[in-house]
Amino acid sequence: MSDCLFCxxxxxxxxxxxxxxDEKIYVFKDIHPKADVHLLVIPRVHIARLDxxxxxxxxxxxxxxxxxxxxxxxxxxxxxxxSIINTGPGGGQEVDHLHxxxxxxxxxxxxx
Ligand code: 5GP
Ligand code: ZN
Numbered sequence: 001m002s003d004c005l006f007c008x009x010x011x012x013x014x015x016x017x018x019x020x021x022d023e024k025i026y027v028f029k030d031i032h033p034k035a036d037v038h039l040l041v042i043p044r045v046h047i048a049r050l051d052x053x054x055x056x057x058x059x060x061x062x063x064x065x066x067x068x069x070x071x072x073x074x075x076x077x078x079x080x081x082x083s084i085i086n087t088g089p090g091g092g093q094e095v096d097h098l099h100x101x102x103x104x105x106x107x108x109x110x111x112x
Contacts, residue, residue: 004046004095004096004097005095005097006040006042006095006097006099007046007097009026009028009042010026010042010044016028016029017029019039019071019074019075020067020071020074022067023044024043024044024060024063024064025041025042025043025044025063025064025067026041026042026044027039027040027041027042027067027071027102028040028042030101034103034109035082035103035104035105035107035108035109036104036105036106036107036108037072037075037076037077037081037102037103037104037105038101038102038103039071039075039101039102039103040099040100040101040102041064041067041068041071041099041100041101041102042097042098042099042100043060043064043098045060046097047097047098048096048097048098049087049088049093049096049098050085050087050098051087051088053098064100065100068081068083068100068102071102072102072104075102075104076105077102077104077105079104080104081102081103081104082101082102082103082104082108083100083101083102083103084100084101084103085098085099085100085101086101
């Protein structure tokens with residue numbers, strides 16, 4: 001999608017700090033970190049929201065989920081991490097390209 005912020009990051013039009021990438025996903029640092037470590041895991045294909053996924057995305061979604069522990073460990077999060085998916089305005093989603101937040105480190109805020 002041409003006007004999607006994260007698609008622009010994917011194709012290099014907007015700079016980002018890459019942490020990991022493979023054939024299906026790209027991982028970069030959040031520009032406004034909410035914790036010592038705050039990463040965004042995005043698919044290379046444009047999918048706007050989690051509630052727009054279906055069975056055809058099962059392999060991709062599994063790949064994203066299964067990649068989280070190794071990405072977190074590579075960032076030094078040996079004690080664990082928090083992962084968040086905001087979906088739609090009701091979930092506080094601001095960028096309409098599916099993403100999983102990885103948060104961790106000593107400054108991780110409480111979550112209620
Ligand atoms: P959401 O609220 O949609 O779940 O999360 C979007 C996230 O994208 C926010 O945490 C925000 O800080 C981050 N973000 C927004 N614009 C940019 C950007 O241009 N570069 C990077 N690296 N992160 C961004
Ligand atoms: Zn996109």
